[in-house]
Amino acid sequence: MDYDAVKVIKRLVRAGHAAYLVGGCVRDLLLNRTPKDFDVATSARPNEVKNLFRNCRIIGRRFRLAHILFGGSKVIEVATFRKDPAVEMPVYDPDAGASDWEAVEDDPDAPDAPIIPKRPRPDDDQDLLIRHDNVFGEPWEDAVRRDFTMNALFYDIERREIVDYVGGIGDIERKVIRTIGDADVRLREDPVRILRVIKFAARIDLGIEPDVFDAIVVHREDLLRSARPRLLEELLRLLRGGAARRSFWLAWETGVLAALLPELSSFLDDDPEGNTRLWKRLAAIDARVADRDPPSDATLLTALLLEPALEALDGERDLTTATTVFFEPIQERLAIPRRLFDRMRQVMAVQRRIATGRHLPLLKRDFYPESADLWTLDALARGTDPAAILRTVEGRDGPRSTQRA
Secondary structure, rough: OOHHHHHHHHHHHHOOOOOOEHHHHHHHHHHOOOOOOOOEEOOHHHHHHHHHHEEEEEOOOOEEEEEEEEHHHHHHEEOOOOOOOOOOOOOOOOOOOOEEEEOEEEEEEEOOOEEEEEEOOOOOOOOOOOOOOOOOEHHEEEEHHEEEEOOOOEEEEEEEEOOOOOOHHHHHHHHHHEEOOHHHHHHHHHOHHHHHHHHHHHHOOOOOOHHHHHHHHHHHHHHHHHHHHHHHHEEEEEEEHHHHHHHHHHHHHHHHHHHHHHHHHHHOOOOOOOOOOHHHHHHHHHHHHHHOOOOOOOHHHHHHHHHHHHHHHOOOOHHHHHHHHHHHHHHHHHOHHHHHHHHHHHHHHHHHHHHHHHHHHHOOOOOOOOOOHHHHHHHHOOOOOOOOHHHHOOOOOOHHHHHHO
């Protein structure tokens, strides 16, 4: 357990509030993985949390969250129990009639299967996209509004027990990703959940329930209705997460890549055997992440798009203009910040100069280390020695990326 997270929970409980560890940290502990961070769910409202902790700040518009800071950089996120604002749920009653509730069976013979509210199935053309979700609720309401069963578990540190309203423990034991409720509805409510399924399946090596997989394929175009900065951040998480190769293979296989990056997807479609060096480059990125030496965001995104970009630049003399023309629609689609966009163009435009050995005048430019990093990743994917070109002076070491390679 994280000491600071436990301290936060104990102070909330002493003040008369319910408080649990929640979400990914509980999931990861059950999977014998080290949690990346520890989140807390509580009955306390954001301002009540702020009154209890001097080192607290309130953030968010769509979600009002309390961030409790430790040591300047460490954050324990505290969220108030919420409920689905679109559904008026009945009071939780395990003995309620079948008209109000539906069983989520882990085992048909189980005497006390978890239950969730039964929703009427919406029309296919009904807009389910969640634009406001800041309605406070009870713990069980908070659990059933979450995305996947494995992310809806609460851990009570006082009683040392897991609170499971949705059958998440059974799904973790089977290592399968299942939505809470109808997969079609949950993915239409928040299409970014599609990328989260891919992330969890790749990073934690989980299977995807058939209904969830089918819903991803059907609703992949809905991703373009999501907030564009969220799409960019989730794509970067796929690249940074240590399972980039498997993540983007799943994105390509489900057609998600065609919705977000058609330039790359069409390039891969022309290589059905998967021989493109993209996969080796992504594997090299995963190796770097495992060594705790991830490339920059500009290098990651440019490495992902390298082949179609090179194809677009083939025969062009004005590399800066050609690179801009290629990246502009991607910038618009994903809301890439201007600074990151400019760095991607610079990193891409330098590749031809490195290939022809005309990069020495650029060694002191601020974007050169990232350009060399991209060259190194691609050289490893090609099976060649990146140092042969990147070495600046015969007999001396090249830039930092060459030493690392």
